[in-house]
Amino acid sequence: GAVVSQHPSRVICKSGTSVKIECRSLDFQATTMFWYRQFPKKSLMLMATSNEGSKATYEQGVEKDKFLINHASLTLSTLTVTSAHPEDSSFYICSATQQGGVYGYTFGSGTRLTVV
Amino acid sequence: AQTVTQSQPEMSVQEAETVTLSCTYDTSENNYYLFWYKQPPSRQMILVIRQEAYKQQNATENRFSVNFQKAAKSFSLKISDSQLGDTAMYFCAFMKRGFNKFYFGSGTKLNVKP
Numbered sequence: 001g002a003v004v005s006q007h008p009s010r011v012i013c014k015s016g017t018s019v020k021i022e023c024r025s026l027d028f029q030a031t032t033m034f035w036y037r038q039f040p041k042k043s044l045m046l047m048a049t050s051n052e053g054s055k056a057t058y059e060q061g062v063e064k065d066k067f068l069i070n071h072a073s074l075t076l077s078t079l080t081v082t083s084a085h086p087e088d089s090s091f092y093i094c095s096a097t098q099q100g101g102v103y104g105y106t107f108g109s110g111t112r113l114t115v116v
Numbered sequence: 117a118q119t120v121t122q123s124q125p126e127m128s129v130q131e132a133e134t135v136t137l138s139c140t141y142d143t144s145e146n147n148y149y150l151f152w153y154k155q156p157p158s159r160q161m162i163l164v165i166r167q168e169a170y171k172q173q174n175a176t177e178n179r180f181s182v183n184f185q186k187a188a189k190s191f192s193l194k195i196s197d198s199q200l201g202d203t204a205m206y207f208c209a210f211m212k213r214g215f216n217k218f219y220f221g222s223g224t225k226l227n228v229k230p
Contacts, residue, residue, distance in 0.1 A: 032216055043207060043220040044161075093161065097216065105218075107161035 002028050004096050006108030013084055013115055021079045021111045023094030028106075029074035030096035035067070038091040038110070050077055084115040118143045120210050122221035129198045130229050136183075137193045137224050139208030147213035150184065150191045155223075156204040164206070167191065169213075195226075203228045 003026040013019045023033060032051050036044040048064075050056040050071035058064045066088075068080040077096070081088050092111045097104040119142045129135035141150070152164040167175045167184050174182050179196045195202055208221040 034216070041223075043222045044218070045220075046217060049216060091159065093159075095161075105163070110159045 002096075002098070002104070002106040004030075004094065004106045004108040006094055006111055008111060009109065010112045011114070013113070015085055015115055016083055018080055018082045019084055019113060021081075021092055021094075021113070023077045023079070023096065023108050025075045025096045025098075025106070028096075028098045030077070030098060031074065032097050033071055033077035034095040034097075035069060035077075035079050036093045036095065038093060040091075044093060047079075081113065084113075086115045089113055089115045118145070118210050118212065118219045120208050120219050120221035122206075122208055122224050124224045125222070126225040126227070128227045128229055129195075131198055131200060133198055134194060134196045135198055135226065137195070137206055137208075137226065139191045139193070139221055141189050141191065141208070141210050141219075141221075143189070143210065143212070145212050149211045149213065150182075151209040151211070151218070152180070152182070152191075152193045153207045153209060153220075154202075154204045155207065156201075161207075165193065198228045200228050200230060202226060 005024045007022045035047045038044045047062045048056045048058045048069050050069050052071050052074050056069035071077040094108040121140045148169045150167045154162045154164050165175050165177045165180050181194045183192045205223045205225050207223045210219045
């Protein structure tokens with residue numbers, strides 16, 4: 001079946017630094033990838049949608065200059081949290097789809113980001 | 117705007133028994149999909165079951181079945197013969213047909229007790 005790999009699974013960074021999270025589709029070409037943020041004991045909130053080779057579309061309230069998303073290839077999307085602050089600490093999950101619609105969404109295993 | 121409500125933050129069930137998780141949603145759309153996702157302690161989101169709104173027949177996947185009431189905008193998940201491996205957070209989700217965006221509920225934490 002479709003597999004999405006997310007790396008790293010955990011990262012700790014110092015306040016003010018940037019951190020990059022990778023999301024890879026291992027056995028399919030992901031035309032669209034999604035980035036979610038999940039607060040403790042809360043639901044997943046969509047941050048942005050990215051199509052390969054295009055600029056990401058951000059949800060309302062998400063700072064695009066802070067959360068940089070790159071989808072340079074059909075198998076890789078990256079989320080860079082720039083100038084991270086403790087309030088950016090969260091669980092970030094990516095999802096990918098090849099054909100869209102109801103049958104093709106696969107989620108990564110998530111990245112726990114802690115900013116100290 | 118679409119909203120998804122899960123009114124049960126946490127539930128427990130004995131192994132081998134049946135449990136039902138509730139979900140209601142609000143939308144003005146007529147063509148959409150509904151999902152139940154499972155998030156075990158590993159945090160990997162796993163699709164449990166999906167339902168197309170235009171289908172009247174309730175979806176079933178082995179021990180998992182739904183009760184889809186379109187007029188009432190209700191979409192509950194029934195887990196039969198609960199197993200320890202069913203312990204997880206369960207999220208109900210909505211997607212408008214033709215759009216790549218999930219609207220997730222706040223989740224229900226299910227504990228299956230031996």
